[in-house]
Amino acid sequence: xxxYGYWRxxxxxxxxxxxxxxxxxxxxxxxxxxxxxxxxxxxSYRQLNPNGLVPTLVDxxxxxxxxxxxxxxxxxxxxxxxxxxxxAQKRGAIxxxxxxIASELQxxxxxxxxxxxxxxxxxxxxxxxxxLQHWFRQSFTAFERNLEEVAGKYxxxxxxxxxxxxxxxxxxxxxxxxxxxxxxxxLREVYARLVELPWVAKAHPSQxxxxxx
Ligand SMILES: N[C@@H](CCC(=O)N[C@@H](CS)C(=O)NCC(=O)O)C(=O)O
Numbered sequence: 001x002x003x004y005g006y007w008r009x010x011x012x013x014x015x016x017x018x019x020x021x022x023x024x025x026x027x028x029x030x031x032x033x034x035x036x037x038x039x040x041x042x043x044s045y046r047q048l049n050p051n052g053l054v055p056t057l058v059d060x061x062x063x064x065x066x067x068x069x070x071x072x073x074x075x076x077x078x079x080x081x082x083x084x085x086x087x088a089q090k091r092g093a094i095x096x097x098x099x100x101i102a103s104e105l106q107x108x109x110x111x112x113x114x115x116x117x118x119x120x121x122x123x124x125x126x127x128x129x130x131x132l133q134h135w136f137r138q139s140f141t142a143f144e145r146n147l148e149e150v151a152g153k154y155x156x157x158x159x160x161x162x163x164x165x166x167x168x169x170x171x172x173x174x175x176x177x178x179x180x181x182x183x184x185x186x187l188r189e190v191y192a193r194l195v196e197l198p199w200v201a202k203a204h205p206s207q208x209x210x211x212x213x
Pocket of ligand 1: 011111
């Protein structure tokens with residue numbers, strides 16, 4: 001399998017954690033999102049992923065974009081250990097928390113959105129930071145409330161799941177953008193537990209071949 005990704009990309013980070021958790025070997029192919037206007041926009045990459053976003057997973061003749069679709073594909077092909085453990089209620093909660101991050105928060109703070117704010121709408125550093133703060137706060141406040149209902153050792157009960165895979169990279173991004181986590185004690189507690197897991201630690205951006213200082 002081949003995973004096209006970028007070290008600091010949260011969606012690529014999700015796919016890496018899932019692959020590691022399932023102990024699947026893969027070749028990591030870096031796609032630099034900044035250099036030369038962004039390699040994700042090159043024709044050669046867009047043939048694989050017309051959205052011009054990472055990650056993309058290639059598994060033989062299968063070419064898949066969208067990290068959640070990639071995770072569900074891996075889960076169907078390699079069911080153990082499951083990314084969606086538990087009964088229907090738990091699996092519903094896992095999917096809901098995953099989507100809260102992958103569909104509601106991350107798209108608003110994605111690189112291309114930040115670039116549009118700055119380049120097309122003239123946002124300065126303060127305005128861009130206010131944008132990030134606003135969406136992180138709205139999302140993490142709700143995430144904290146949801147964790148109060150469903151968390152155990154991890155996001156949903158005591159079993160590691162896709163929701164945890166979505167949370168870790170988003171907290172990494174929050175820290176990178178200088179977002180305070182003080183108001184989210186449960187989220188911080190779960191995150192601290194998650195980053196100690198070997199399959200999560202191995203997926204950390206700093207551990208990737210394309211990592212920069
Ligand atoms: N929903 C997509 C999001 C993919 C995405 O937004 N990737 C970002 C990095 S985290 C990207 O490639 N950004 C490049 C850009 O904005 O130009 C997924 O989960 O795979």
